[in-house]
Amino acid sequence: MTDMRFSKDHEWVRTDGDGATVGITDHAQNALGDVVFVDLPEVGRMVAAGEACAVVESVKAASDVYAPIAGKIIEVNAALSDDPGLVNREPTEGGWFFRIEPADAGEIAALLDEGAYHAFVDSLA
Amino acid sequence: MVESETESLAETPLAALHRDLGGRMVGFAGYALPVQYPAGIMAEHLHCRAAAALFDVSHMGQGELRGEGAAAALEALTPADVAGLKPGRQRYGLLTSPSGGILDDFMFANLGDRIFLVVNASRKEHDFGHIAAHLPRGVTLHRHEDRALLALQGPGAVPALSTLAPGVAAFSFMGIGSFDIGGVNAIISRSGYTGEDGVEISVPADQAEAFARRLLALPGVMPAGLGARDSLRLEAGLCLYGSDIDETTSAVEAGLVWSIGKRRRMEWNFPGAERVRDELANGPKRLRVGIRPEGRQPARGHTPIAGADGAVIGEVTSGGFGPSVGAPVAMGYVARPFAEDGTALDLMVRGKAVPARVAPIPFTPHRYAR
Structure with missing residues (x-):
């Protein structure tokens, strides 16, 4: 998982080909509880780093998901509309949210690496 | 988060x-x-x-009323039939304001020599203060902290x-x-x-x-x-105080007229009786209804409700995902012409219209031991 980077808002980013895939971390899905709906952004939308661009609904509450980097949304995970529980079961695999074409690839490198993210999560406890 | x-x-x-x-x-x-x-x-x-x-x-707040006249004292604050409640029985009731709003919903029970009370946590200081302030000589309130x-x-x-x-x-x-x-x-x-x-x-x-x-x-x-x-x-279609009912909502609007005793509806001697009587005769302006959004997206409390022409006609007061229903469910108030089961509505979730219909409550049948 060395190619994965993390935001302090508990999103992960994985570079793949022409874009980067974004989802929420295992820590985030665990804190949210059972996910029942995901509101995904429109394909083609330009987002700024830190902009709220998706909403994840658990039984209890709605929470914003932020774009960890700036860029253009190029694909969203259609499987989540039928099976939002993927976010709980496979947060970093089948439960991905959207793919983004980075405006500046350097932004990804500037995010937390796995060790730094785990240290950040531990500091919250 | x-x-x-x-x-x-x-x-x-x-x-x-x-x-x-x-x-x-x-x-x-x-x-x-x-x-x-x-x-x-x-x-x-x-x-x-x-x-x-x-x-x-x-x-939640627990307490009891003791003394001769305890039932009558409580009836001065609620439209429920307290005096007619048999020993060993409990009832759901409302504390109402003189203008007909709901100060809290609560349970009261006849334990023979006393009336046992359970009130909402968020309202217990208010309720016990309110009750204590209205007791006649000889009736006492004991909190069970x-x-x-x-x-x-x-x-x-x-x-x-x-x-x-x-x-x-x-x-x-x-x-x-x-x-x-x-x-x-x-x-x-x-x-x-x-x-x-x-x-x-x-x-x-x-x-x-x-x-x-x-x-x-x-x-x-x-x-x-x-x-x-x-x-x-x-x-189960049950009201949460502070969300689905409050000091602005009446028993008629909330669909809680069943909690008003029959005798009380002839005597009309409870706080807010005038508003309840008027709304029963002429219809309330708004009504609490069940709402089933289409699709899987939940609509939470405070989501605006629009009619077919886009005009806002109400608001969701409780909403979420119903695990037993397997779909989102909500309750809210709508203007009376929109309260019929099956009426098409739009729930304005984050600025986007989610189609929904007025639906009967409870969403899952009650299974009480009647």
Whole structure:
């Protein structure tokens, strides 16, 4: 998982080909509880780093998901509309949210690496 | 994700048990309470409908009225029929304001020599102050701050509890009585707020943890938190004070006229009787309705409700995902012309219209032991 980077808002980013895939971390899905709906952004939308661009609904509450980097949304995970529980079961695999074409690839490198993210999560406890 | 500040919160007598069970503590009405245990809200909710779930509701206000004229004194504050309630029976009632708003909803029970009261946590200071301020000479209010309250809910609740207190199985819905369970004085009512059969059990605070552990050891019983309690009561179409009912809503608007005693509707001598009478005769401006959004997206409280022409005609007061329904469910107030079952509405969720229909409540049938 060395190619994965993390935001302090508990999103992960994985570079793949022409874009980067974004989802929420295992820590985030665990804190949210059972996910029942995901509101995904429109394909083609330009987002700024830190902009709220998706909403994840658990039984209890709605929470914003932020774009960890700036860029253009190029694909969203259609499987989540039928099976939002993927976010709980496979947060970093089948439960991905959207793919983004980075405006500046350097932004990804500037995010937390796995060790730094785990240290950040531990500091919250 | 914002975690509630839990430092300045009061604890219930079961705080250590919640920590032992891995409860995720949040602030609610000034108390630290588990929103869920490791099983999660969905599993806890479904387990309650299938077997039995134990909830800590010790944050709620318990008390009793004693003395000659206690029933009449309470009737001065509520439209419920208190005087006609037989010993060993409990009822749901409303405390109403002179202008016909709802000050709280509560349970009262005839324990023979006294009237037992359970009020909402967020309203207990208000309610007990309000009641105490209106008592005639000879009637006294005693708060039970030294008692915990547990709710054991679900089809397996009474069968499980019967192994400790066999008399409970003979109760019908809203039956109540005192029991000695291994030296623990328990006031048990066959009631609850999940739509399921079950009981609420008042026990001394210093014996509550050991008693709760005995209940958790009974077959089929698992602990459940505030999250499941909320989704269960929402599916059951039951009102949450402060969300679905408050000082601006009337019993007629809220669909709670059934809690007004028949005799009281002839006497019209309760606070706010004028508004209730007018709304019964002429129809209220708005009504509480059930709402089923299309698709899977939940609509939460305060979501605006629009009619077919886009004009806002109401607001969601409680909404979420119904684990037993398998779909989002909501309640809210709509202008009376839109209150018919099946009426098409738009729920304006984050600026986008989610199509929905007015639907009968409860969303899951009540399974009380009538």
